Amino acid sequence: MSVPRTPSQTVGPYYAIGLSRKPQNELVARNAPGATMLIGQLIDGQGAPISDGMIEAWDAGGKRWGRSGTDADGRFSFVVAKPDAQPGQAPRLDVLVFARGLLRHELTRVYFPDEAEANAADPVLSGLDEADRETLVAEQEDGALRWDIRMQGDRATVFFTH
Numbered sequence: 001m002s003v004p005r006t007p008s009q010t011v012g013p014y015y016a017i018g019l020s021r022k023p024q025n026e027l028v029a030r031n032a033p034g035a036t037m038l039i040g041q042l043i044d045g046q047g048a049p050i051s052d053g054m055i056e057a058w059d060a061g062g063k064r065w066g067r068s069g070t071d072a073d074g075r076f077s078f079v080v081a082k083p084d085a086q087p088g089q090a091p092r093l094d095v096l097v098f099a100r101g102l103l104r105h106e107l108t109r110v111y112f113p114d115e116a117e118a119n120a121a122d123p124v125l126s127g128l129d130e131a132d133r134e135t136l137v138a139e140q141e142d143g144a145l146r147w148d149i150r151m152q153g154d155r156a157t158v159f160f161t162h
Contacts, residue, residue: 025068026079034081037144042074045152049074053099059083090118107162111137
């Protein structure tokens with residue numbers, strides 16, 4: 001008798017059970033100098049919210065990490081401060097996206113909108129066409145930074161190999 005293989009390598013949809021039980025979305029304290037909210041929505045290729053996803057954000061320079069599960073509307077949030085820029089690069093956070101149907105997480109970046117000069121000189125951003133660059137730069141919205149992650153389709157977020 002042989003036992004069929006199962007899709008055990010598929011990431012999710014078990015984040016709420018195993019990885020997102022307690023809040024881990026503060027890379028800095030809410031009252032820290034420069035702290036701001038980074039909010040967004042995880043969206044699938046048809047424009048529907050992904051409610052069983054998880055987003056991780058990493059500030060390599062500050063050695064800060066956070067994790068946010070998505071809610072029923074695909075929303076996620078972090079408390080962040082703009083990281084110091086790495087040499088020759090614009091300030092950014094590296095982001096991992098975990099969602100249903102993915103065999104591996106997806107890697108992307110979020111850049112800060114008030115860094116126009118540094119963003120224009122960043123080797124990764126400057127190597128992309130304008131429409132793709134726009135998917136990686138957060139926008140100011142009501143005192144917070146808004147950055148939606150679109151897995152596919154119109155205005156799909158740029159993802160990188162890892």
